[in-house]
Amino acid sequence: MKRTKTIIILALIVIVFTAALYYLWKKNQEDPVTYTTESPTEQTIVVKTVATGSIVPKEEILIKPNISGVIEEVFIEAGEYVKQGDLIAQIKVIPNASSLTSAKNNIASNRTALQTAQINLQTQQSNYDRQKALFDKGVISANDFEAVNNSYLQTKQSVEQARINVNSANQNYDIIKTGTTSGLGNIAQTQVRATVSGMVLDVPVKAGNQVIEANNFNEGTSIASLADVKQMIFEGKVDESEVGKIKEGLPLEITVGAIENKKFDAILDYIAPKGVAENGAIQFEIKGSLKKIDSTFIRAGLSANASIILEKAEKVLAIKEALVQYDKETQKPYVEVEIGDQKFERKDVELGISDGIFVEVKSGITKEDKIKIWNQVQGVPKYAQE
Secondary structure (H helix, E strand, C coil): CHHHHHHHHHHHHHHHHHHHHHHHHHHHHCCCCCCCEECCEEEEEEEEEEEEEEEEECCEEEECCCCCEEEEEECCCCCCEECCCCEEEEEECCCCHHHHHHHHHHHHHHHHHHHHHHHHHHHHHHHHHHHHHHHHCCCCCHHHHHHHHHHHHHHHHHHHHHHHHHHHHHHHHHHHHHCCCCCCHHHCCCEEECCCCEEEEECCCCCCCEECCCCCCCCCCCCEEEECCCCEEEEEEEEHHHHCCCCCCCEEEEEECCCCCCEEEEEEEEECCCCEEECCEEEEEEEEEECCCCCCCCCCCCEEEEEEEEEEEEEEEEEEHHHCEECCCCCCEEEEEEEECCEEEEEECEEEEECCCEEEEEECCCCCCCEECCCCCCCCCHHHHC
């Protein structure tokens, strides 16, 4: 029995020893890890965040009528350039029956007042002539004649005022009935004219459409929208996680989807002080003025992306961020520089800005140094890594 146990134990020892020898032999057959290197390069590193939005005019002017009616004719089309004062549309007035009746009654009332004033003037004229004759003969005093004269002059003024009221009532009646009157000249309310110079972006009405005048209770019907397309801005939104990184005055790079291979420079002018909830996230509106777009026509409303440049370092010494290692205790960055065949020396480095791929190296290494790729995939041939 003891002999059997001894044999089993010896067999196990032999098996374990054989397995260990086989494991060591396999390890010796593996190729040693050969580390490759990379040298620093000169890079322009840009740290930026992206906002989506569109290109819109800096100022878009809505042309509205100052009288209600029906569009009789439209003289412009979208895409045309107009100058201030150019005729845009002609309005035909459809008078309101109640207003027309009130205007007629006002004319009649003022005419009656004029007739009454004229009768009073005739009476005062007769009295004035009679009193003047007596005054010339010395029958009445100067004070009595002065009182008669003042009464005559007041009656004469009343007649003139009555004539003005009648004329005003007639003009008001004409305006209600036709939208214009002879006294208005070139500012006839039925003629809608451009208030600024610019391109016509939209004409939302056609001949036959009813329009409402702009007043205190109604914003009125827009007949056309005008804008200077040489002064465009980017309007977009940024997430709340990014808004703390940006500020007014930062440069923007605008890319428009419909215009390939072209970027437009802009300046961030406005960041909304209040965010708006959209799809579960808080978004903040931003605006940026485009610069030097005279040679390119950008249509209003085109989708665009704005790269907000937070930091920029031009032509600086840089390495890939994956080459940087960090001390486990101090967390200070360092790299391993080749000093011989597969021999490396640690060198502490001072880092600058990073774009996520390349990082600026301010000090610690030179352009000629060869830096160890410490996290390369092991077992891959050197030619495959290159």
